[in-house]
Amino acid sequence: PAWSPDGREIAYTSYTYVPGQQGATDLFVVSAKGGAARRLTASEEAEFDPTWMKDGRSLVVVSNRSGNTELRTVPATGGGAAPLRITGLTFADGAGGQLSVRVTEAGQPVPCRISVQGSDGKFYSDRRRFFRIANTGLGFFHSDGTAVIDLPAGPAKVWVARGLEYRIAERTVDIPRGGRHELSVALERWVDMASEGWYSGDNHLHSNYSLLDYRNAPEDLFLMAQAEDLNVTN
Numbered sequence: 001p002a003w004s005p006d007g008r009e010i011a012y013t014s015y016t017y018v019p020g021q022q023g024a025t026d027l028f029v030v031s032a033k034g035g036a037a038r039r040l041t042a043s044e045e046a047e048f049d050p051t052w053m054k055d056g057r058s059l060v061v062v063s064n065r066s067g068n069t070e071l072r073t074v075p076a077t078g079g080g081a082a083p084l085r086i087t088g089l090t091f092a093d094g095a096g097g098q099l100s101v102r103v104t105e106a107g108q109p110v111p112c113r114i115s116v117q118g119s120d121g122k123f124y125s126d127r128r129r130f131f132r133i134a135n136t137g138l139g140f141f142h143s144d145g146t147a148v149i150d151l152p153a154g155p156a157k158v159w160v161a162r163g164l165e166y167r168i169a170e171r172t173v174d175i176p177r178g179g180r181h182e183l184s185v186a187l188e189r190w191v192d193m194a195s196e197g198w199y200s201g202d203n204h205l206h207s208n209y210s211l212l213d214y215r216n217a218p219e220d221l222f223l224m225a226q227a228e229d230l231n232v233t234n
Contacts, residue, residue: 002050002059008032009076011050011059027061027074040074041081045215047072060084064215068130091152092120097175101147103160103185109145110187111226112162119154119175130214142227153177160185163200163229165193194231201232 001012010032013025025046030037041047045065052059056076063072063081071084089096096118103112115138116124123139125131126147133139141147153175160169167188173181193200202225207216214220225233 002052003032004029004052004076005054005056011052011076013048013050013061027059029059029076038078040076040078046213047074047081052076064213067215067217067220068128069214089150093152095178096150096152097177098180099147099149099151099156099158099173099175099183100180101143101149101158101160101183101185103143103145103187105187105189110162111142111144111223112160112187113140113227114143114147115140115157115159115161116149116151117157118151119156120152124149124151130216130220142224144223151175158183158185160187162187162227165189165191165200165229199231200229201234202228202230203232203234205233 001010003010008031009029011027011029013027015025024044025048026042027040027047027050028037029040040059043065045063047061047063049062050059051061053073058073058075060071060073061081062069065072065081066083071086072081073084074081099116101114103110103114117139118124123133125139125141126143126149129141129143129147131139131141156173156175158171158173167190169185169187171183171185173183175181205221207221221233
């Protein structure tokens with residue numbers, strides 16, 4: 001729940017469970033004194049983590065309407081949600097820079113998993129990709145072999161992996177303030193199990209978590225399977 005700036009209302013997200021249906025979270029506002037709540041959104045997409053704007057006239061929520069997560073604004077009295085355009089990032093020590101990554105095998109871009117840790121110790125992602133955090137605390141995203149990441153200036157660590165048959169590539173780069181560092185990584189395969197009649201697979205994938213986080217499309221899942229070097233997924 002999120003209290004309004006004047007303390008008179010509480011915003012929250014919730015969903016009604018219907019057996020056999022996935023459902024999705026929507027945004028509600030209720031008077032702090034109690035009573036019926038007013039529903040601000042009603043869609044198959046999910047809105048979550050509401051925050052009030054300082055003037056109390058609208059809220060900002062995280063939405064998965066476009067597939068990836070994005071910020072959207074919603075009038076406190078109801079109405080359509082609109083994307084909140086992000087034009088750039090500001091870091092604790094001021095302006096940052098960018099890292100451009102190109103990952104190849106035999107000279108051609110190859111899908112892979114990338115982790116990037118900035119000079120502030122935080123993990124960062126290409127904005128076009130789903131950003132995930134493993135249960136080890138390692139942040140990562142899947143790439144088609146190219147990526148552009150906004151980072152704080154200074155030294156950054158990069159890890160590139162592709163399933164179990166490639167060696168993990170680890171690099172340390174220096175991100176210039178207001179500039180871009182170009183990084184090329186050639187992956188090295190240490191074994192080819194398919195050539196010996198063995199195939200990699202994952203027999204338990206959740207194609208979509210529409211209640212929160214991301215709305216996967218088939219092309220997203222296909223990219224992830226390629227990036228993890230899986231021959232079969234279910």
